[in-house]
Amino acid sequence: DAGVIQSPRHEVTEMGQEVTLRCKPISGHDYLFWYRQTMMRGLELLIYFNNNVPIDDSGMPEDRFSAKMPNASFSTLKIQPSEPRDSAVYFCASTQGRMNTEAFFGQGTRLTVV
């Protein structure tokens, strides 16, 4: 398997624009996570899905953020409208099984909002 695949790797956008980040989890994994990484806050869990259903979105910072998982092989994280403080590296990760197991991270999307 190619691992967790994220796109784009880098995104530069202007404040107010809509940004969509994409993630393809490892085939067969039933959990998918979206994390945001900044120097100040480290790795923050934004939302996670189990079998395509959002389980906990308490980490989503504002209504400007939304995430979907229309099927087992694809998820999106959307920011609309984007703001400079959204600049960060966004990681997607997937894992398998209900209990504590190893999570596999994608290479991340570095988002810069100017």
Place this chain on the structure above:
Amino acid sequence: QQPVQSPQAVILREGEDAVINCSSSKALYSVHWYRQKHGEAPVFLMILLKGGEQKGHEKISASFNEKKQQSSLYLTASQLSYSGTYFCGSCSGGYQKVTFGTGTKLQVIP
């Protein structure tokens, strides 16, 4: 709430040992450790479960004190390849939600 890690940063010479600590204000079911090299994705190191079970790499050791809600990662005879940022993640239930700390930046120099 994020677990708290200490130290925030450490510099070692090759061959030296280091300990990274992680503590949580909530009761822990498990602790997860990951290492991230600059510009790369976090990579799994190990999971310590309540009750003493450990899953992970044989060359890395860690402890988990359930009563104190603390975990420590032990890096012995450090190598240049150990450099990176180490994250501990806390899980307060028997599910997959892992909350990470802010990380400990480790640099190993020749």
